Amino acid sequence: MGTACLAETLGHYISLSPAERAALDGLAAGTRQYRRGAVIRPEHGPTGDIFVVKSGWLFSSAMLEDGRRQIVRLHFRGDLLGLDSLAFDEAPDAITALTDAHICVIDRAKFGLLFADHPRLGALLFATQQVDRVALTDRLVSLGRSSARGRVAALLLWIARRLRFAGLPVNQGFAVPLTQEEIGDLTGLTAVHVNRTMRVLGEQGLIARAGSNLRILDHDRLARLANHTPRREAIDESWLPAR
Amino acid sequence: MGTACLAETLGHYISLSPAERAALDGLAAGTRQYRRGAVIRPEHGPTGDIFVVKSGWLFSSAMLEDGRRQIVRLHFRGDLLGLDSLAFDEAPDAITALTDAHICVIDRAKFGLLFADHPRLGALLFATQQVDRVALTDRLVSLGRSSARGRVAALLLWIARRLRFAGLPVNQGFAVPLTQEEIGDLTGLTAVHVNRTMRVLGEQGLIARAGSNLRILDHDRLARLANHTPRREAIDESWLPAR
DNA sequence: CGGAGCTTTGACCGGCGTCAATGAGAGTGG
DNA sequence: CCACTCTCATTGACGCCGGTCAAAGCTCCG
Numbered sequence: 001m002g003t004a005c006l007a008e009t010l011g012h013y014i015s016l017s018p019a020e021r022a023a024l025d026g027l028a029a030g031t032r033q034y035r036r037g038a039v040i041r042p043e044h045g046p047t048g049d050i051f052v053v054k055s056g057w058l059f060s061s062a063m064l065e066d067g068r069r070q071i072v073r074l075h076f077r078g079d080l081l082g083l084d085s086l087a088f089d090e091a092p093d094a095i096t097a098l099t100d101a102h103i104c105v106i107d108r109a110k111f112g113l114l115f116a117d118h119p120r121l122g123a124l125l126f127a128t129q130q131v132d133r134v135a136l137t138d139r140l141v142s143l144g145r146s147s148a149r150g151r152v153a154a155l156l157l158w159i160a161r162r163l164r165f166a167g168l169p170v171n172q173g174f175a176v177p178l179t180q181e182e183i184g185d186l187t188g189l190t191a192v193h194v195n196r197t198m199r200v201l202g203e204q205g206l207i208a209r210a211g212s213n214l215r216i217l218d219h220d221r222l223a224r225l226a227n228h229t230p231r232r233e234a235i236d237e238s239w240l241p242a243r
Numbered sequence: 244m245g246t247a248c249l250a251e252t253l254g255h256y257i258s259l260s261p262a263e264r265a266a267l268d269g270l271a272a273g274t275r276q277y278r279r280g281a282v283i284r285p286e287h288g289p290t291g292d293i294f295v296v297k298s299g300w301l302f303s304s305a306m307l308e309d310g311r312r313q314i315v316r317l318h319f320r321g322d323l324l325g326l327d328s329l330a331f332d333e334a335p336d337a338i339t340a341l342t343d344a345h346i347c348v349i350d351r352a353k354f355g356l357l358f359a360d361h362p363r364l365g366a367l368l369f370a371t372q373q374v375d376r377v378a379l380t381d382r383l384v385s386l387g388r389s390s391a392r393g394r395v396a397a398l399l400l401w402i403a404r405r406l407r408f409a410g411l412p413v414n415q416g417f418a419v420p421l422t423q424e425e426i427g428d429l430t431g432l433t434a435v436h437v438n439r440t441m442r443v444l445g446e447q448g449l450i451a452r453a454g455s456n457l458r459i460l461d462h463d464r465l466a467r468l469a470n471h472t473p474r475r476e477a478i479d480e481s482w483l484p485a486r
Numbered sequence: 487c488g489g490a491g492c493t494t495t496g497a498c499c500g501g502c503g504t505c506a507a508t509g510a511g512a513g514t515g516g
Numbered sequence: 517c518c519a520c521t522c523t524c525a526t527t528g529a530c531g532c533c534g535g536t537c538a539a540a541g542c543t544c545c546g
Contacts, residue, residue, distance in 0.1 A: 422492065423493070438493065
């Protein structure tokens, strides 16, 4: 139980007091689990719950009329999801389990009260939204201005970074539970072209692939291809209101 | 003086108490003005101030190594900018004045205290971030999965919507102070292809162009082309903590 | 009148999509 | 253990959308 993983994520940015940790844990209103492929929240449905990812990979996606799909974001342990419900009645995108997954549902009323009882946490949550927003703009630049190779390179670097953030070992390679079709939906390419692109990346010695396992061999060249700008998050603590 | 335009924007979502309006006004720390083309905050520089747009159009953009540019967002009256500074030392994108513009600088410390003194406003600001985030994901879908015509159509609809939100008349046509190169940087196209695309949109009777003036003739067909999903913002007031 | 910036148009090319076929595993039932 | 099926990866042939390059109008302004 508990939303320990939320405290874990926020703890990456600033150190939390025991009272703050307790408040975050107290947000929990139960857990749920889903099988790979399960739709946690359909597009255009009611927005539904706010929740935290405890384990597994999820993604948010939007469908087009012609059946094509764009995956907007991947979500990992510690990510806070369903926040659209604060500002919309209707879900702007679908949330789907990419692997088997556990989530922790958050009590909506308590989440509101958090802003009153722990303004420092409220402000911190506001600040971490900026991190998410910048990640989205980076993807926007990638989709708008990069070649297929650049887009795939950017995606792989971003995944590696997120896994590292979540504390998983990455340097010796890591499992990517994405089909080439899903990689295409993330990068705005077709599955066929993803295949060709990844073959080239392999032939050029930038990555090594074995099944769903992937290893980044030449981080620097990959980063140049991806137009990758390293971003160092640094929450300005002086700005936060006192505990 | 004053940040009346911030209260104006937030007032679109919920009705504010006089005390809340006063608190928002009290955030102001001076105004500045810029000429068309002036860079308010360069990319990779220090993140700098938080501010509200009082008048004019601004944009955020990122440059690639090869000199190409992607415009990430347009900003209008009432938009709250520079929030990256809460989570980053280094500006992730440049902010530039597209037209002559006035901004109102916000006192950083007071902005932090707002979360403590007016938790309802803090929570509301958090909720409005979700609106911005959804707008970004819509653009992401457009760049990832739409044709040139679809992307330009989506951009024009989005601009019209924003102007309407700001209270400007739109139905009889409106001035768009964007060069075709800038429209290209917004949509991930080249200026040449933007030209061809807009000519086609005109020939098909979807829009009418006269100089920098633009009029939407067939909103429905344009929306279909753009894969436009109308989004109704609806802040959940029951969730907000009490005043 | 001349120059600078923007728009418009044409010719050509290449990257990525489309269509189609084959291969490679994993699971299922006999 | 072996068919059978289903999903996903891989590869080839071909076509089109949008990029590139180049040149010519248009408008504004000094």
